[in-house]
């Protein structure tokens with residue numbers, strides 16, 4: 389059950405609701421976000437909603453049968469839009485395009501990428517400054533100095549930044565230089581990190597865990613929302629299966645499934661999803677037809693020289709071709 393409270397509810401009114409819910413065998417947790425004040429009630433008993441409905445301070449009550457509550461579409465049918473400012477948003481019925489290198493490597497790369505994005509109408513740039521790498525000897529990112537350099541260039545160009553935060557201690561130092569915090573596939577169930585991102589007033593994109601289920605992804609989002617941050621985006625980035633012909637298996641099924649289960653926007657990452665440059669284009673277009681609200685993919689001026697993930701990275705020419713097709717396929721989808 390989700391009880392939406394009036395913003396100006398008095399403490400005594402809230403206490404009375406919590407007590408009443410307990411008599412109905414519902415234990416409540418209070419959640420205060422940028423947009424709302426809620427009591428999330430966990431319990432099993434059936435009760436007459438009118439027993440609570442008349443109480444002072446309640447704006448609305450919703451019965452949510454899913455185990456995750458705040459991210460469920462059962463109480464919030466209207467899709468959530470993530471507004472990044474300056475007319476840039478990620479929302480249902482629109483298509484957000486995010487592109488950039490796997491890793492931020494230096495100033496020249498950043499300026500060239502921004503020029504490419506601007507020429508192609510892309511408003512959100514991806515790039516890692518803290519990189520989760522399988523081997524400790526691989527390039528692990530430029531860190532906070534790289535982010536500051538990137539941020540300066542991106543702000544001048546009017547480009548928004550999405551980048552991965554790997555641990556709690558990085559949140560504060562990164563905060564002012566980031567538009568969307570990305571939670572990587574290896575951190576989807578880092579619940580301490582999710583708790584802390586709940587306290588931040590910045591958008592958070594959570595990637596699906598490498599072996600994670602759709603419901604586990606939704607629970608991860610529930611952590612951030614119940615921590616106080618509603619600005620959430622979910623990302624399908626492929627899962628590990630028994631298939632060895634591609635790096636991961638991009639689970640296109642999850643896109644319509646997530647769109648049905650949650651009011652949050654859903655983005656696809658075909659670069660990590662298939663891991664092979666030649667197939668990034670068809671999987672991007674397929675993701676759009678499957679209903680994605682956005683796509684994120686890796687680009688580099690010279691993918692063969694990229695510090696990470698070059699094998700799945702498009703060059704600028706391929707990226708330009710793909711963006712042209714993205715626009716066509718999105719228009720087709722909307723016309724159906």
Ligand code: PEP
Nearest residue numbers: 490572573574595625660
């Ligand atoms: C990335 O976006 O570069 C990345 C490391 O992604 P994932 O967490 O999905 O592996």
Ligand code: MN
Nearest residue numbers: 490686696697
């Ligand atoms: Mn990558």
